Amino acid sequence: MLDVVIRLAIIVAAFLVLPLLVGQTEHKVMAHMQSRLGPMYAGGFHGWAQLIADGVKFVQKEDIIPAAADRTIFKIAPAVALVPYLVVLIVIPVGDGLVGVDLDAGLFFVLAVMGVGVLGAIMAGWASANKYSVLGGMRAAAQLMSYELPLVLAASSVAMAAGTLSLSGILDEWQWWWLPWQALGGVVFFVAGLAELRRPPFDMPIADSEIIMGPMTEYAGIRFALFMLAEYAGIVVLGALTAVLFLGGWHGPLLPGPVWTLIKIGVLAFVVIWVRVSYPRMREDQLQRLAWVGLVPLALLQLALTGVVKVVMA
């Protein structure tokens, strides 16, 4: 019992710390990539406490709910967006045996719960009683619908290779040569995950130049902060999942397993930031085209490759 409590406490702590780290990194990395410094004052050294200050500021702000909004849904939408990522972290193994709960169908659990997260955006978009928000919500729904498929296909490729749906089980089976073998699936998974997170260049639901802020237009204060937190938590979860499924998780030379996991998550988070800075936002039709014409066939190809190799090896 104590074991379980400790694990959950560690996970909650990680859940609170890691997204902040990612957020701060994004501030700084983006700033430097854009030839500026970013936050420099909060906390002293290079503005390390900037996000904490932001959080304090958000908490202090008035919680505005539009008059025409559907109040209940408007209120719970940020929670629906955030909680699934917290739940997902429970089943992600950090080191050998270091996992919150080892589920038999962990991979399915992860994918299912991540899908629920999108509901938050849709609820927020609809409940705001704002046409930009509704448009954003619909875009989010369409985007989820399109990218869920390549995401699941790519993930199931790994599950097929390992012969299990358990995340720990997959890592137990993992060999170094899986890196090139599953590379294609990895790319597909990562890109589709980015799209599910609605991160640039897949941030059509938010698209501030077109529809202000999409579902989040009407949000302010702590609820908006929760949305931001959900986004960064999403980056962490995506990084962790990609690392576990395609990059070998805790496997790595010299360093202990959890360190390797964190390194891989960090690198992937950096890539996420990098991509955001590097690529412009896609158009809605380009987005759909990429999913159906690009990612789905690639995922199927990876699936076929996995199957062939699996049969040949056996």
Next chain:
Amino acid sequence: MITIAALIVLLPFLGAAGGLLLSRVGGGPISARAGVPTRAIWFAILPTAGSALLTVWLAVQAAKGDGTGAFWDSWFPAEASGQLTVVDTGAVPISVGLAVTGLSVLVGILVVVVALGVQVYSVGYLHGDSRYPSYSAFISLFTSAMLLVVYSGDLLVLYVGWEVMGLCSYLLIGHWWEEKANSRSAVKAFLVTRLGDVGFLFGIFTLGMAAKSFRISDILAAQLPTATVVTATLLLLAGVAGKSAQVPLHTWLPDAMAGPTPISALIHAATMVAAGIFIVARLYPLFLAAQPTRDVLAVSAALGMLGAALAALAQDDLKRVLAYSTISQLAYMAAALAAGSDEAAIFHLTTHGAFKALLFLCAGAVIHHVGSNLMSRMGGLRAAMPLTFVTMTIGFAALMGLPPASGFFSKDAVIAAVEHARLTDAAQLLLYASALVTVGVTGAYATRAWLRTFFGPTQVEALPEPEPGTAHVFDGREAPPSMLWPIGILAIPALALGWTSVVELDLGSAAIDLVIALLGAGVVYAFWRSAPTRDPARLLGPFYGPCARAFYLDTVYAMVFVRPVLWLAQGVVHTDATLVDGAVRGSGRATLGLSRFVRLAQNGNAQLYVTGLLAGVLLIAVGAVVLG
């Protein structure tokens, strides 16, 4: 002898068949002078001529031997009969056979002579008519039918000829059917004679059932109860009145003048209308035995002769004058029959056949010449048509009963017979008075027609187009030879037939007749003389209108018979439309109305349907659990 009779009947029939079927096959030449197919002319004339020759031979054959009784029996004493087959009907057998008697031979001669004359005459009269082949074929068919009536030895076979004559009459009256009035006249003639024929047929049945045979000789020989004879003869009389245009079924005859004039001569003067008289004479012993029938016939004849004569006096149409004259003269024959003298009747029938055919053919020539039927358009034709004038004068003289024309003798015989008739007193008195007055009126209308046609100023004007029902455009010349020859030949019997003097001339009554006739003629002449262009019929004064309209009999018929029938028919139509159709429509409407309630459930709401469906499933499930 019987074979000859059969040939006489069959030849015109074959001619008719050939004319109908073959005259147009493969084109064939068209007669340059007549404007009709040459072959059709041959088909028309040759069979009739053959029949005429055979009739002469038959007459020669029949004249051998000795006979007593009526004059025809003394002329043609040899009798023969034969039958082809007996149709066994299960009740009374029908014997398909012919019988040659003196009467048959006599009337047969009349028929073929007039028919041949008409056929020849028609070639000229129907110049260029496109329907000439069928027309002449119908005349041949009619001739055949009439000869069948004459020579038939069996009443039902006779009836076949009788009906075919009616059909031909219908077809020929409607020859110019383009004019609606003509085809209506044809239909009227057909229907009115049919009405009489129904009675005729039932009379035949009565006789046949009573005598157990349809053979005329058997019927005449049978001992029949008086009641049967009276019933049968009265029924036969209906047919006779229809065919012979006796009151009250005479109305078709004036309208039948819509047909071509030769048809009027053939059918409606000499032959078909004579068939009724012939039948009575043929079955005369029966009529002699039926006193009530002869009384009825007498009254009918008395009314017919005077009424028709008065109507004739007021007509402007020459052919209608002759038509009413025909009704009147036929009534004379009927009167003779009623009076008990079949000899007088047949004698008058023969002479009348000759002179009335002559009159009609002459009228045809006149009409052909003038281009109009109306006497008001004629006048002064004496110079233009000398031959026609002479022959028609003979015809009118015979009609008036002036000596030495044939009519003088036959009419005298009739009046003498009426004078000495064995009839009920009142009927005889009526008949005799009527006959005498009619003689005067006959003189009057004959004179009027003669004067207005041939004397006085000419009023002929050419018509631009011939109307259907009239003949041809005025061409200002005497008729063609094919028309003149029959006229000339017919004038001989019309003039001379009386000298056969078969019946004793009663000098007393003859003198009275002559005086009365001349009196009528003189009055008309006096009126005409005072104003030659005006109609002498004005002497009738206020009676002119009723006379011209034939005493409104057609109007009365229309009111008494036609209109009620039309009302009834309209009532039936109305009942059908409202009651019968209403029931049908009402059932449909009721169904629609009721279905409106059913339709409430069918409102298109799928949810309601599914609700019903599920409720039904539940009920079934519960039922299955509870009951099963």
Next chain:
Amino acid sequence: MHVVYPAVISALLFSVGVYGVLARRNAILVLMSVELMLNAVNLNLVAFDVWLRDQLHGGQVLTLFVIVIAAAEVGLGLAIVLAVFRTRRTVDVDRLRDLAEPDFPQPSPNGQAKVRESS
């Protein structure tokens, strides 16, 4: 566990779905109610599969099939609903009355049925 529990819950769920299908006016709500009924069936399938200890897992496999078919059904159903909305600007099932006979033939005085002009 008593088999009655999942069975009764599934029966209730099914009945709720029946009510929804029959009472709801919006076509999408009707689709949702159909989903409820399908889920009731799924629950039954799973429960009886577990109860019968089916070595072939027929019940659970069938449940998976039903879920897949339900996804396809919703996709098609929504496509139909959207097509209806595009053409009629409404998705109220009780306003889609094309199943009803469109015109009532009125008998005209001359006895021939005349179809009224539909507006």
Next chain:
Amino acid sequence: MNFASPAFWPPTTQEIVFLLLGVIAVGSAVLVVTTRQLVHAALWLVVSFGALAGGYLVLTAEFVAWVQILIYVGAIVVLLLFGIMLTRAPIGRSADLDSGNQIAALVVGVATAGVLVSVLVAGFRHAYMPLTPGAGAAKPLGSSIFRTWVLPFEALSVLLLAALIGAIVLSRTDIRGR
């Protein structure tokens, strides 16, 4: 299959959890069919499906539970929400979400419930199932699908293809029926 049936009272922990989840599922289902707000209905549907998935977990059908979440919550409800938004659902209460058929529907629904519950209770009053974890894991289920049920599975793929084509044809406005 016939195990000794223990008494209904006291219930086991599993039974309590399952019944709670069942009550949530049925209750939110009732809300789905009665709520006056379209989008709330869809969200209550999520709750109902989630509770059902929990029920599956209790019944040891682990794999089915996650598939339920993945497909129903992640795909079907999102699709439904998508449809609701595309058909211009209003925010807030809609007065006319129920048709005039409500009373008949209520009668039929209650009657259905009555018939089904009485039949099921009568039929399975004494049936009992002990729950052994792992029976519904992915591995046995997978082998079952791809060995015994492979032919139905393939047939299902054909059905999915047909549905795919049907949905495309129905929703594309540039494809016109002749």
